[in-house]
Amino acid sequence: MDREFWMGPSFPQQPRELLNRLKSYGVCVVADALKGFNAMNGSIQPVVPGKCICGCAVTVRLHPGDNLLLHKAIESAQPGDILVLDTNSSYRRAVIGGIMSGAAFGKGIGGLVVDGAVRDVEELRAHGWPVFAAAVVPCAADSDGPGQLNHPISCGGVPVHPGDIILADDNGVAVIPPHGWSGCWRAVKSGISPRPAAWRRSDRGS
Numbered sequence: 745m746d747r748e749f750w751m752g753p754s755f756p757q758q759p760r761e762l763l764n765r766l767k768s769y770g771v772c773v774v775a776d777a778l779k780g781f782n783a784m785n786g787s788i789q790p791v792v793p794g795k796c797i798c799g800c801a802v803t804v805r806l807h808p809g810d811n812l813l814l815h816k817a818i819e820s821a822q823p824g825d826i827l828v829l830d831t832n833s834s835y836r837r838a839v840i841g842g843i844m845s846g847a848a849f850g851k852g853i854g855g856l857v858v859d860g861a862v863r864d865v866e867e868l869r870a871h872g873w874p875v876f877a878a879a880v881v882p883c884a885a886d887s888d889g890p891g892q893l894n895h896p897i898s899c900g901g902v903p904v905h906p907g908d909i910i911l912a913d914d915n916g917v918a919v920i921p922p923h924g925w926s927g928c929w930r931a932v933k934s935g936i937s938p939r940p941a942a943w944r945r946s947d948r949g950s
């Protein structure tokens with residue numbers, strides 16, 4: 745297979761009940777539980793304010809100024825998945841706008857997190873589509889490739905692996921690896937109640 749169009753395997757889905765529980769905590773509580781690891785930096789902002797999303801990451805690495813692999817990701821993602829895009833810090837060309845977002849959200853994709861640029865913001869806002877991005881620009885991207893789908897990427901300054909849980913709201917974006925190390929994951933699994941202040945105090949041992 746051509747490594748420049750490398751597509752990784754699909755990943756196990758997480759139970760909706762667990763994703764809803766994370767959503768009820770919100771990003772600030774989860775970022776505290778992650779102890780500052782794996783929260784994206786402030787370059788990634790909500791394009792459509794007031795949205796909260798939680799789902800599994802389909803990771804997409806794009807060639808700067810190109811969106812070919814994003815078309816493939818929209819085709820292959822499952823309902824509820826969140827497309828997380830690494831554009832190699834390319835902010836001059838919009839990799840998605842109203843038409844492609846319509847295709848993505850029309851098939852039930854849960855959200856878009858773009859370390860790069862988008863356009864057609866009035867359309868995104870009119871539909872209330874949950875899009876988080878680093879920039880808004882008017883120029884479209886090419887669709888020639890190369891690129892990679894479901895391969896580890898960097899987005900908002902943190903690593904994102906296929907199948908990581910993405911939680912995003914107006915405060916930012918947290919990435920929760922579903923394997924082990926984070927207190928957040930253990931707390932969520934063991935069913936801690938969503939009381940942010942109490943959790944923060946006990947988590948710090950005070």
Ligand SMILES: O=C([O-])CC(=O)C(=O)O
Pocket residue numbers: 811838839840841842843844845863864884885
């Ligand atoms: O067509 C594109 O490449 C991006 C765009 O404007 C859209 O999705 O509407």
Ligand SMILES: [Mg+2]
Pocket residue numbers: 841842843864
């Ligand atoms: Mg457009």
